Amino acid sequence: MADEITLEVVRYRPELRIEPVVQSYQVPLREHWAILDGLTYIKDHLDGTLSFRWSCRMGICGSCGMTVNGDPQLTCATFLTDYAPGPVRVEPLRNFPVIRDLVVDIGDFMDKLPTVKPWVIRDVDSPVEEGEYLQTPEELDEYKQFSMCINCMLCYSACPVYALEPHFLGPAAIALAQRYNLDSRDEGASEREDILSSPEGIWACTFVGECSAACPKDVDPAAAIQRYKLTAATQAIKNFLLPRGAR
Amino acid sequence: MSLYHRPIPLFWWLERRSYLVFVLRELSSVFVAWFVVYLLLLINAVSGGSAEYERFLDRSGQWWLVTINVIALVFVLLHAVTWFGLAPKAIVVRLRGRRVPPPLIAAAHYAAWLVLSAVIAWVILR
Numbered sequence: 082m083a084d085e086i087t088l089e090v091v092r093y094r095p096e097l098r099i100e101p102v103v104q105s106y107q108v109p110l111r112e113h114w115a116i117l118d119g120l121t122y123i124k125d126h127l128d129g130t131l132s133f134r135w136s137c138r139m140g141i142c143g144s145c146g147m148t149v150n151g152d153p154q155l156t157c158a159t160f161l162t163d164y165a166p167g168p169v170r171v172e173p174l175r176n177f178p179v180i181r182d183l184v185v186d187i188g189d190f191m192d193k194l195p196t197v198k199p200w201v202i203r204d205v206d207s208p209v210e211e212g213e214y215l216q217t218p219e220e221l222d223e224y225k226q227f228s229m230c231i232n233c234m235l236c237y238s239a240c241p242v243y244a245l246e247p248h249f250l251g252p253a254a255i256a257l258a259q260r261y262n263l264d265s266r267d268e269g270a271s272e273r274e275d276i277l278s279s280p281e282g283i284w285a286c287t288f289v290g291e292c293s294a295a296c297p298k299d300v301d302p303a304a305a306i307q308r309y310k311l312t313a314a315t316q317a318i319k320n321f322l323l324p325r326g327a328r
Numbered sequence: 329m330s331l332y333h334r335p336i337p338l339f340w341w342l343e344r345r346s347y348l349v350f351v352l353r354e355l356s357s358v359f360v361a362w363f364v365v366y367l368l369l370l371i372n373a374v375s376g377g378s379a380e381y382e383r384f385l386d387r388s389g390q391w392w393l394v395t396i397n398v399i400a401l402v403f404v405l406l407h408a409v410t411w412f413g414l415a416p417k418a419i420v421v422r423l424r425g426r427r428v429p430p431p432l433i434a435a436a437h438y439a440a441w442l443v444l445s446a447v448i449a450w451v452i453l454r
Contacts (some may be wrong), residue, residue: 095330151343178331186331219425241347244336288414289350307418 086110086161087168088119090131093179101179103170104128110165116156117145120171120183133183140297143233147183148172153238153295174238187234193250194232196276197258202269220265227260227305229298236292236302242285249285250276252292252302259305262312278313286310352403353410359403366397412437 085107093101106127108119117135124131136142138157145156150170161169177185207214236252243249258277262270277283286306293303337343341351373384387393415437416430 093332095332099330099332101332175334178333180329180331241340241350244340287350287354288410288417289346291344291346294346301417304417307414308420311418 083110083166086119086165088116088123089168089170090120090123090183091170091172092131092182093173094130094181105168108161110161112162114161116147116149116154116159116161116169116171119161119169120156131183132181141231143231146174146233146235146238148175148238153235155233155235155297158297174234176238176240176244177234185234189247190232190234190237190251190254193254194257197250197254197273198269199254199257199261201261201264201267202272203266204268214266216265223265224260224263227256227263227300230257230260230300231298233297235295235297239291239295241289241291242287246281246285248281250282252286252306255283255286255309256300256302256305259309262309274313274316277309278317283310283313349410352406356403356407359400360407362396362400363404408441412441
């Protein structure tokens with residue numbers, strides 16, 4: 082195995098150039114080093130001006146998503162040796178405006194997320210003294226998969242619909258809405274219905290499926306969206322056919 | 329703060345197989361619509377009597393119309409197959425408290441397709 086590998090980092094420094102440029106760095110090729118370790122090596126030893134986001138280094142925080150050789154990846158969970166002998170192209174996540182180097186602006190997602198009310202909504206909140214809202218393991222299984230989302234934005238980066246229609250609510254926001262819709266403790270599905278069923282919601286999705294392929298936590302946002310399409314269609318028919326009390 | 333917005337390449341849909349399939353599936357809607365129009369033309373010809381029906385059959389036998397219909401058939405098959413691929417994602421059925429495995433949902437769709445095709449073939453060919 083070679084001692085080093087080349088990282089081709091796409092850098093954007095608005096004070097120097099209006100367009101990104103590629104800068105190559107030689108970093109040690111070590112067996113247990115992830116792409117993020119390579120970037121940290123550059124930052125510490127070769128070029129302190131390189132900007133990128135990271136935090137936990139263990140696939141939990143969702144901060145270090147980048148485009149590696151064209152694919153959206155968590156750079157802490159993507160190993161250099163898998164790309165040997167290189168070079169490895171590291172770019173910022175696609176479909177987001179770039180602030181600097183590998184740092185993208187995810188403000189659009191942060192604005193959209195609260196619109197789907199991703200929290201447990203109750204018609205009447207029980208007093209704390211009455212204890213927890215209980216749930217069986219089967220009820221937990223209903224939504225657990227969708228609760229694994231870490232907001233890493235890889236799904237948005239992989240989604241061509243989001244690239245073409247930035248108003249699209251997007252895979253993670255819809256999957257998180259479903260996480261609460263399918264939670265037996267939640268009573269807020271009707272409050273999420275309007276935003277999810279809007280043209281910018283589930284109906285914008287054309288089931289490319291790349292969101293689920295890109296997800297590092299196996300959340301399967303594509304399934305969440307298709308499942309809610311059926312729910313929304315059924316609800317629309319009920320609203321049309323049934324009297325208000327029976328819906 | 330000046331942000332950089334990466335332009336979307338003209339041929340972005342060739343970057344991945346899934347993107348290409350997605351674009352072809354979107355395009356398949358045109359061919360589904362064509363088959364609806366073709367069916368309406370057929371019904372119109374049938375209602376116009378045997379002479380008009382014969383003229384419709386003659387027109388349908390022309391090479392260019394056969395070519396269009398073969399291409400349309402390929403796209404409609406793509407439409408159907410990808411739709412059936414979506415169905416197990418959308419339909420979650422529980423039997424006796426256990427989730428019916430997604431491949432079984434897809435298999436049920438293919439079985440229904442087969443049965444309906446057999447019924448239509450029987451009506452036409454009997």
